[in-house]
Amino acid sequence: xxxxxxxxxxxxxxxxxxxxxxxxxxxxxxxxxxxxxxxxxxxxxxxxxxxxxxxxxxxxxxxxxxxxxxxxxxxxxxxxxxxxxxxxxxxxxxxxxxxx
Numbered sequence: 001x002x003x004x005x006x007x008x009x010x011x012x013x014x015x016x017x018x019x020x021x022x023x024x025x026x027x028x029x030x031x032x033x034x035x036x037x038x039x040x041x042x043x044x045x046x047x048x049x050x051x052x053x054x055x056x057x058x059x060x061x062x063x064x065x066x067x068x069x070x071x072x073x074x075x076x077x078x079x080x081x082x083x084x085x086x087x088x089x090x091x092x093x094x095x096x097x098x099x100x
Contacts, residue, residue: 005078014084021087027059028071028083032094040065043090043097050089056082 006014015023021030034040040062051057059070069090071083 003073003076003080003082005073005076005080011079018084018087018091020091023079024070026072026078028079028087029069030087030090031066031068032090034065034067034094034097037064039097040067043067043093046093047086047090050093051086054082054086056086058086 011023015021015028018028018030021028023029032040032043034043044060044062044067047058047060056073059072061068069087071087072078073080073082
């Protein structure tokens with residue numbers, strides 16, 4: 001079943017469930033900080049495995065201990081439930097790493 005983009009109101013409502021995330025240019029955006037490169041890379045590895053399970057892949061950038069993430073569902077033309085599922089998993093992984 002194809003992903004369906006959420007309305008702006010739906011996105012704003014769900015965004016309240018994700019501390020630290022922002023809406024910028026129609027994407028969910030967050031920067032995570034970790035103690036060092038190894039912790040940042042471990043976080044990205046866990047996220048990559050979950051993204052593959054969801055068949056949904058982030059736009060992201062890693063510089064030393066920081067990971068900047070942007071989520072949108074390109075084929076739906078906006079933010080979908082998959083973006084929020086991946087963002088929630090990232091929240092959990094960052095908390096488990098004592099990062100963010």
